[in-house]
Amino acid sequence: MxxxxxxxxxxxxxxxxxxxxxxxxxxxxxxxxxxxxxxxxxxxxxxxxxxxxxxxxxxxxxxxxxxxxxxxxxxxxxxxxxxxxxxxxxxxxxxxxxxxxxxxxxxxxxxxxxxxxxxxxxxxxxxxxxxxxxxxxxxxxxxxxxxxxxxxxxxxxxxxxxxxxxxxxxxxxxxxxxxxxxxxxxxxxxxxxxxxxxxxxxxxxxxINTAKIEFKPLTISDKIVIFHGINETNYYKKGNDYFEKALRIIAKKYGSKVEIITTRDIPYSAYINLYNKAHIVLDQTYANDQGYNALEAMAKGKVVFTGAEKEFTEHYNLKEKVCINAIPDIDYLVMKLSFLIENPNEIIAIGKRARAFIEKEHNxxxxxxxxxxxxxxx
The missing domain is CATH 3.40.50 (Rossmann fold)
Structure with missing residues (x-):
């Protein structure tokens, strides 16, 4: 064809x-x-x-x-x-x-x-x-x-x-x-x-071409790294303002326990390389399902804050989290981030499930x- x-x-x-x-x-x-x-x-x-x-x-x-x-x-x-x-x-x-x-x-x-x-x-x-x-x-x-x-x-x-x-x-x-x-x-x-x-x-x-996306099981030996990549054109459409406000609270609350990386309008190749070291990736707050950036991060085994509403989990018959459902609510985002920071084993488990989900449903x-x-x- x-x-x-x-x-x-x-x-x-x-x-x-x-x-x-x-x-x-x-x-x-x-x-x-x-x-x-x-x-x-x-x-x-x-x-x-x-x-x-x-x-x-x-x-x-x-x-x-x-x-x-x-x-x-x-x-x-x-x-x-x-x-x-x-x-x-x-x-x-x-x-x-x-x-x-x-x-x-x-x-x-x-x-x-x-x-x-x-x-x-x-x-x-x-x-x-x-x-x-x-x-x-x-x-x-x-x-x-x-x-x-x-x-x-x-x-x-x-x-x-x-x-x-x-x-x-x-x-x-x-x-x-x-x-x-x-x-x-x-x-x-x-x-x-x-x-x-x-x-x-x-x-x-x-x-998703997983053959081109290397999966490395997450390990946490020091700081938990949170990545927030911003496309300025879509700043408010993606809810980046909620993420930035939540991250300021997280930085103050956890100090040296976390490392926060924020980028703005960088080339795709640089964007991908920069979040390689991240454990958590913040994608968007106004979605029911995952867009492409979120899926590629999940393929790498990251814990992604993105769309994961009931319609999504029911469609794929998911019983455990493969990502974190994000909503435009600062307190909610802080609560979800805090839980992961305080329970690092959950970060590792979700990361493994994320990769398995991509291999099964998005090959x-x-x-x-x-x-x-x-x-x-x-």
Whole structure:
């Protein structure tokens, strides 16, 4: 099978590519390299006029004329190489705005892909029209939108989520929906909003290539190391403010018993290497299930504070903790961290279970086969 994976912002498509290639398929990734994380892409697209003085000019032009220069330049890059993006058995979009373009140019690019390839599937692996609609209609549903509704997130910072509530992105959603064979959710957060959708093809967990992630059973001989990696763009969406406040209390409470490492916007490779020494990794507070960063940390045997709500534990029939369910509550986070610091054997036990869980439920070859089964049904 010849497969084109469009978009990459978490390493999901790279791990899926590795699994599919090992199973004998021809796979390419098209998309942006996503800024500081810089994931490998076979056909890279550069997002131009997106920094400094040129970005200011772009904003002015867009405000006055409604014309987005970055979208136009992205379309030109695609058009120049469009012959490379034909004849695929399956095209899979990472989300409903894989090229980060405004409606007009995103539609032009997608229309070419729809017309020149056999099947197209859409991943729900981040915010999109249906997910955002569900979260606003169900404000008690755990998501970053709760932070926005509580007034903790500035609408300007939340623009890449709120755009899915605009009429142009509703039209884009409808256009995509009418041309795809199915929608696949990557975890429980995206699964629940799609349960009644007629094009929903089911939940396929994120693929993790454990062959590339070394597992070292945790040992605690001195300090307990806590790692908090921050992506400034998603600071409030991930609940990093709650983690930082909790960590200040933990630092004061336990002093030399703990070492706290905090990073901001560093490259993926450096990010991975820095948390190698950690026992505990703080990921996010607004999730029901684990995202990609959390899963990779769990594969290394870390104790991760992330999403692990009842729907997640029931879906995988878990009887013991494989990670710590995080919520946007400082006292709760301090309590959970304190328990682990005072019970280091529990850190070691959860770390072992975390790795075993990833090997069982997220193995990249097993997941690649699930994708193949779903695509073939369509």
């Amino acid at each position: 010849k497969v084109l994976l469009v978009g990459e912002f978490s390493r999901l498509h790279n791990s899926l590519k590795e699994g599919l290639q090992e199973l004998g398929h021809e796979v390419y990734i098209l998309g942006h390299q996503d800024g500081f994380k810089n994931y490998p892409v076979d056909f890279p697209i550069e997002k131009k006029w997106d920094n400094g003085f040129l970005k200011k000019i772009k904003v002015i032009v867009n405000t006055i004329f409604g014309f987005d220069i970055s979208s136009y330049l992205t379309y030109l890059q695609f058009k120049k190489n469009k012959a490379k993006f034909t004849g695929f058995d399956v095209v899979q979009l990472i989300n409903e705005n894989s090229f980060y373009c405004q409606y007009y140019y995103e539609k032009k690019i997608l229309n070419f892909l729809f017309q020149n390839n056999s099947k197209t599937y859409l991943l729900s692996s981040g915010y999109d029209y249906l997910n955002v609609k569900y979260c606003f209609e169900n404000p008690n549903y755990k998501s970053g939108i709760q932070g926005y509704l509580a007034g903790r997130i500035n609408p300007k910072i939340f623009g890449n989520v709120l755009k899915f509530r605009t009429s142009s992105f509703k039209k884009l959603h409808q256009f995509i929906y009418s041309n795809i064979q199915g929608i696949i959710a990557s975890d429980i957060d995206y699964h629940i909003p799609l349960l009644k959708n007629s094009k929903y093809s089911g939940l396929i967990p994120n693929p 990249y070859l097993r997941i690649a086969n699930k994708y193949l089964e779903t695509w073939n049904k369509g």
